[in-house]
Amino acid sequence: MKLNEPHLNAVNLKSAITFDQSRLTIEDIVAIAGRNTQVALSDDSTFRAVIARGADFLDKLLREDGTIYGVTTGYGDSCTVNVPMELVPELPHHLYAYHGCGLGEHFTPTQTRAILATRLASLCKGYSGVSVGLLEQITRLLQEDLLPLIPAEGSVGASGDLTPLSYLAAVLCGEREVWRDGIKVSAALALQEVGMTPLRLRPKEGLAIMNGTAVMTALACLAYDRAAYLVQIATRITAMSSFALDGNAHHFDEVLFSVKPHAGQQQVAAWLRQDLPASDAPRNEKRLQDRYSIRCAPHVIGVLADALPWLRTSIENELNSANDNPIIDGENERVLHGGHFYGGHIAFAMDSMKNAVANIADLLDRQMALLVDSRYNHGLPSNLSGATGPRASINHGLKALQISASAWTAEALKLTMPASVFSRSTECHNQDKVSMGTIAARDCLRVLQLTEQVVAALLVSVRQGVWLRCQIDGTTPQKNIQDMLKSLAEDVAVIQEDRMLESELRLLLERINTKKWDLYV
Incomplete structure (x- = not known):
């Protein structure tokens, strides 16, 4: 095999x-x-x-x-x-x-x-x-x-x-x-x-x-690594979504975020300012306030960003612990019977992480819903189709991709029920309270996988959306978005005629897993 x-x-x-x-x-x-x-x-x-x-x-x-x-x-x-x-x-x-x-x-x-x-x-x-x-x-x-x-x-x-x-x-x-x-x-x-x-x-x-606790802790280390990158890639996607939707960069103003001092949330807003520098005056010719999936993106992504430091502490403390039983104190010649095998800290960390990660999947899914809907995308074609003329009638753009992203999001959200509350008494009631930490870690990795699939769908969508905005309005994005667009173009061609996207999605997943893009310093 x-x-x-x-x-x-x-x-x-x-x-x-x-x-x-x-x-x-x-x-x-x-x-x-x-x-x-x-x-x-x-x-x-x-x-x-x-x-x-x-x-x-x-x-x-x-x-x-x-x-x-x-x-x-x-x-x-x-x-x-x-x-x-x-x-x-x-x-x-x-x-x-x-x-x-x-x-x-x-x-x-x-x-x-x-x-x-x-x-x-x-x-x-x-x-x-x-x-x-x-x-x-x-x-x-x-x-x-x-x-x-x-x-x-x-x-x-x-x-x-x-x-x-x-x-x-x-x-x-x-x-x-x-x-x-x-x-x-x-x-x-x-x-x-x-x-x-x-x-x-x-x-x-x-x-x-x-x-x-080696299995759950090992999986938690891998989950943390992926979640940390998710914070950055979701932020870059939000910037590209905002640009494609002709959004209002003043939603990420530095003074605005100084009055709500969550450090991770402030960092996400700062990254968005790198990608979307605001003009001197707020625009007033269109909608004053963008919808929540754009305007409140730092508040959603920032939850995971702010959780990462304490998640690291819990995971690394468990990683660097002696966690079997009994503990053998060879120096003082003592045998210490305890319960260090209990994985409660990892269980809580993984249950918490998967909740914050799934919320990012939901955020990006909502952004995609705006991008493909001509009622809300400020002049972009329906379903972000690049087809023009008579052929536009038979092309459907990203209609099915939005359905798939919604399916992946729903599955991720379904898995956010905390595993740690499902303790089962086992082994003749000796193990009568257990952590379920390994199940929580496995669930978290699955939520991350589903969320990364949503990310792949959004990378296709924002690549198409930014390209269309530039075509329609003659605008030019800032350098960070230009560079990201150029990199995405190496893997995903613009969609002018309907085509199968699975191979491109799988390639993008590989790029996400290998952290192809160095996004923010």
């Missing part, structure tokens, strides 16, 4: 990211996910000593017949079941074996790299009681690009991403399957071919790999 991943960036090794106890950023995970950097495990002796100390402490407890959750006991509600010492080495195998029940689509290679990097980051904090050898094995998977096939469905987000992460644990031990160069192969064969020896997990290592 061959996996196609059309939006995967080509390998462009810019720098190296070394895993140790230092703080990672969202951008680090995105770079690893896109294969834009090399990865390495620190060879610093102090760092490696910290890791070894936790594993050595667990060995000491075992020698003293200490009771350790998930090491000498069963898992979850089975924590009351004592495991005979002679069976302790087999317990990690049983953990990943019985959790191998995921379903749904597999995570993409990009997503899987992010998951591996995120789990490795947590284990490197030194509070999970794992060996240096385990960290080296995960690092090698990333270096060799051997990516576990991980089904996307099956996690309730506490006790961590158990089921999806069981596929990582199994692959480390030479079981199940991996993607290798886009081909599905057995993990045992893939490890053998690169000279890797399957692990025999130490007593707590299965729990350490699986009992954490």
Whole structure:
């Protein structure tokens, strides 16, 4: 089976990211996910000593017949079941074996790299009681690009991403399957071919790999990266929509926005002023106030812009946390039982993000509705058709594209119900309150995908609308819009005769995913 991943960036090794106890950023995970950097495990002796100390402490407890959750006991509600010492080495195998029940689509290679990097980051904090050898094995998977096939469905987000992460644990031990160069192969064969020896997990290592928030956090990093770009591309589209609609640039006046001090909203307005410098006096020959989807665009896009800083804080704090259970304090020789696997912060971040993102889809959909309607577009042809003369009667322009954009918007809006409020009591009421963080993250990525499809439709629309406005009025847009129009013209020809647009839309989606346009400094 061959996996196609059309939006995967080509390998462009810019720098190296070394895993140790230092703080990672969202951008680090995105770079690893896109294969834009090399990865390495620190060879610093102090760092490696910290890791070894936790594993050595667990060995000491075992020698003293200490009771350790998930090491000498069963898992979850089975924590009351004592495991005979002679069976302790087999317990990690049983953990990943019985959790191998995921379903749904597999995570993409990009997503899987992010998951591996995120789990490795947590284990490197030194509070999970794992060996240096385990960290080296995960690092090698990333270096060799051997990516576990991980089904996307099956996690309730506490006790961590158990089921999806069981596929990582199994692959480390030479079981199940991996993607290798886009081909599905057995993990045992893939490890053998690169000279890797399957692990025999130490007593707590299965729990350490699986009992954490790596999947939801990895997806959140990727979602954040896309949402940050959405803020900029939606702003540029708004500027082009305003120009095409012969709108009023004074709606984005600096003094006007100084009296409502939301920094993100003010930034969006400032970008619009770069694209649409206002004349010395407000125009008064037409409508005094543009409709809300233009006039209030900074207020809609600005919600996501203003959310990004706290979203980053929540995501990066989770990324840089030890989030399994129990926490192993090797320095002070303590085993700390808690609930750091709970993904509530990521769940809230993703539920919040998808709401703000879907609102931008709705905003752009409303802009397109104005652009194609001759009652509201200030003299542009119906459906932005470029056909003239007798042939205008058989051409329908962007009529169907507006329907599709409306469908994508409706689906995005439908998915904004917060996943985090749907906690289900599971596992004999041991996991009686769970985060649903992974479902929230998957929903957020789907909302982003649908919104990017709306963005692609709007890029076609504003390219056509600006071209028509220039033809009709003889006006010339400012340089930013001129440059964007020129770039879009490389991918989308003006529509003078009806034609199939799917291939152009897919190309624009690729451009969005690879951030082709450097929009604002």
